[in-house]
Amino acid sequence: MAIIERPREKVAIQGGELPEILLPTNCPGCGIGVDVSELRAHNYVCTNCGHHFRLGADVWIPLIADDGTWQERWEDVRSHDLLKWTVPKRYQEVVEELLAEGLNESVRTGTCTLDGHPIWLAAFDFGFVGGTLSIVAGERLARGMEQAASAGIPYVLVSASGGARMQEGVLALMQLAKVNAAVGRLHAAGVPYFSVLTDPTFGGTAASLALLGDINIAEPGAAIGFTGPRVIKQATYADLPPGFQSAEFQLAHGQVDMVLPRTELRPLLAHLLELHA
Numbered sequence: 001m002a003i004i005e006r007p008r009e010k011v012a013i014q015g016g017e018l019p020e021i022l023l024p025t026n027c028p029g030c031g032i033g034v035d036v037s038e039l040r041a042h043n044y045v046c047t048n049c050g051h052h053f054r055l056g057a058d059v060w061i062p063l064i065a066d067d068g069t070w071q072e073r074w075e076d077v078r079s080h081d082l083l084k085w086t087v088p089k090r091y092q093e094v095v096e097e098l099l100a101e102g103l104n105e106s107v108r109t110g111t112c113t114l115d116g117h118p119i120w121l122a123a124f125d126f127g128f129v130g131g132t133l134s135i136v137a138g139e140r141l142a143r144g145m146e147q148a149a150s151a152g153i154p155y156v157l158v159s160a161s162g163g164a165r166m167q168e169g170v171l172a173l174m175q176l177a178k179v180n181a182a183v184g185r186l187h188a189a190g191v192p193y194f195s196v197l198t199d200p201t202f203g204g205t206a207a208s209l210a211l212l213g214d215i216n217i218a219e220p221g222a223a224i225g226f227t228g229p230r231v232i233k234q235a236t237y238a239d240l241p242p243g244f245q246s247a248e249f250q251l252a253h254g255q256v257d258m259v260l261p262r263t264e265l266r267p268l269l270a271h272l273l274e275l276h277a
Helices: 036-041 057-064 091-100 135-151 166-189 203-210 229-236 247-252 262-276
Strands: 071-073 107-114 117-124 155-161 193-201 215-218
Touching: 057 107, 057 117, 057 155, 057 262, 071 135, 091 166, 107 135, 107 262, 117 135, 117 262, 135 155, 135 166, 155 203, 166 193, 166 203, 193 203, 193 262, 215 247, 215 262
Parallel strands: 117 155, 155 193, 193 215
Antiparallel strands: 071 107, 107 117
């Protein structure tokens, strides 16, 4: 594609200094010993084999946003146990424990600039109940998209999700329709929507918004789909093809527009925003 063929070395690969994350002693991809400082400077991508380590929203935000420009919105909107869920653990207890660990919700959203261009940014956090789409996550996403559509500001989504949150039942499933309608408003307003799919992106998140961007960008090796291969095989009794639901498989079958290393993501987004401006 022409949009990935121009030089992009002038844009930094990260907007600010990335926080440290928990890492194994050896890379899962090649087995080489992990050099934390080297990985951190390389967007947590192995310089030997290209393995992409999973990141939380607290890393994605400084990676994409220009330093000092992030303004989070609706962080005070929190999840509540409306269904009195208790199995295998009280839902409210889970939420409170995660909050104590510094995880706000499965989605964080706000405004920032990327290489000087204003954007709305939303990032999923798989560490919060598997990045599942909840009432709060759906509300944050919908509000952000509606304001982006109204103001004409491009919207960037970074997804990592297991789907809708079972602890909220049908209330979580309703978020699929809500965020899908918000995506429709972005498209109707002609506002660019760039979706970044990371490992893993599954379920209602993939179906309702992550695969509906104007440009869908997947990370190498990311697992992307609606439901897992085990469930599909149980339902169809068919042997699935090699690499089924990998980012590369999805690219070959037209589900995503490109598979791009994380170290090239920010320069590409800057270029797309420049084209829009």
